[in-house]
Amino acid sequence: MFEALTEKIQAALSGFFSRGKLTEKQIKDGLRELKLVLLEADVNYQVVKEFIAEVEGRAIGQDVIESITPAQQIVKIIHDEMVRILGSSKKEFDSRPPYPFLVMLVGLQGVGKTTAVVKLGNFLKKRGMKPLLVAADLRRAAAQEQLAILAEECSLAVFSEGKTSSELIKQSLEKARNEGFDVVIADTAGRLHLDEDLMGEVRELKEAYNPRYTLFVLDSMVGQDALNQAVQFDEKIGFDGMILTKLDGDARGGAALSAVKVTGKPIYFVSDGERVQNFQEFYPERMATRILGMGDILTLVERAQAEMDLKKAKEIEKKMAKAQFDLSDFLLQLEELEKLGPIGEILKYLPGGAKLRALPLDEKKIKHMKAIVQSMTLEERKNPSIIKGKRKERIAKGSGTSLLEVNQLLRGFEELQKIMKEMAKGKGKIPFLFGKDFFK
């Protein structure tokens, strides 16, 4: 659905092969694309503005690392900065004694509080703790039943006797002390941040029972309003951290960046599925990547930097620039590609990788491609147009492949050369990877 940020920024940047320091124009052009990407990911407008200003400050004057493009460089700076913000307040969830301690979940209606209570309970149980869940949502019909059923499914204890939320929490803490529970996790009714009465009610609970953690549950599908919600819950109740829910959908989750940036509170956990186990600690890296919509391309860039034979890459790049790229160079690239690791894994890192995985490209295919090129004479590699019927048959036989595969490779190479020529004109793609059209 979304093009990768790198591609967008790349398209926006002129002068693919420029080297040296990042120019101001490159940064400005890159950041304009970034603004659109962030807004489309539902990051709050104000937050986007601040974020861009910060990135700009960091990017100006930076040297472009050899072997990656200015676009990739800018993306890396952006990504690092976002990870920094998302993770700056990251703390370990403190589950050490004294026991029992109280965790209280708060948030708007429908964000997934009840489910999160059970998931957190299960998570802490896996850590060897003994949690007690409290069904303190007395407003929504059957909310207590919902919690009880979910809890039973993963053998968690639930407390639900009491006429008010306060009574429920008080008595559950008592029960926890008497029966050796380590942590009490309280579900609360969903409420609107504008509802002063209900917000006051939670604040009172917080003041009365002093939870170790009051966690604000945020739905990752929320848009610009995430900022309002987070600010108001933090001002009116005061929370210690957040749980981000429904990440199994396709929301980019810009809400997370808005909420962290504006409250300075960390996200502790994310929830990403219907099953109780779909609950993890929060990783700023993954979230940044998701918001930017780019797959783990940076991991790939880093790996490529580490693995690629830079000298060879430079030579290839030079040939590409002059459009002299022939099948011998192609063979070299195939070898470099192999070095990066299993193809499936590489594709995983690429934006739109899921789509690419459907293409007939795997280790076996690459081996075949290598074999085909290796079965050609040097003359043929330099000048593939001379490869006609008889030669094709010989190559197919020599490589243990079929005529069809030889034809596919030749056709694909022709396309690749076209792409290379375009790249040489400056509308390029990542130099060490083939244009993805090649594999169609």
Place this chain on the structure above:
Amino acid sequence: MSTLDRLRKGLAKARADLKQKLAFLFKVSNFDSLFWEELEAKLIQSDLGVKTTLEIVEMMKKNSFSSPAEGFEALKKALLKTLDFPLPVLIEKNKLNFYLIVGVNGTGKTTTAIKLANFFRHRGYSPLLIAADTFRAAGSEQLEVMAQRHSFSVVSQRRGADAAAVVFDGLSKAFSNRLEVAIADTAGRLHTRKDLMDELKKIKKVALKACPELRMVVLLVVEATFGLNALSQVRVFDEILSPNGLILTKLDGTAKGGFIIAVQRELQKPVWFVGFGEKIEDFDLFNKELFIQALLS
């Protein structure tokens, strides 16, 4: 208190910070570059999305307005135009009108089902509720409890039952009782879950089998707090179920559901109803004037 008053009251709460709102911009500004930037910011902050916002700003720039007030009216008119849907046909007479309520998790489908039943009761019908959320723990209990509170009849089965079977049961009962309205609540499902989306297709098929004379209305529930992911939701639900329209819930918060405009840019998907509070009466037919007023105010 009339629905309108309640809606206005709800909106008033949200309107406390006037300076944040769009109309304010037009009161104090001239059409300088700062104005256009502010307009862009405010439209985006209302979840209209980048593309829609840029189109609107471009369109506004092309016109030369003599006064901010004139510009404001033009903006209002342009937004209203995007919401020009034909009036929905709520009931086809002498038929069983089956409302199937669908949507992602947590948008307020169950509450909406009850509110919709109440809406039809006030128009003289006796709607039957069908608890087809057999997936969420206590999902059907929630509907049962609420239905009981407001004395509606409900058809339900145990948790884990086949949702389509519950619908079949419900519709058979509604048909034999010659009812004109039946409303089914379904389990929330993310549009990215193909298996769960297919289940909805099955419900639709089974419903038509239960009574061939059925008039089916599929309504997709989206909540006002959503951002542009709502577009993806509408798109996917439309592909699989082609819902007749949308129900926009949670309009009593600070979010005003601006993505509705962005949705129209891509797909014509009329909004049939709005929900704006926890009470059963906090529900009404969609009114585009009020919606735009709230969006701009």
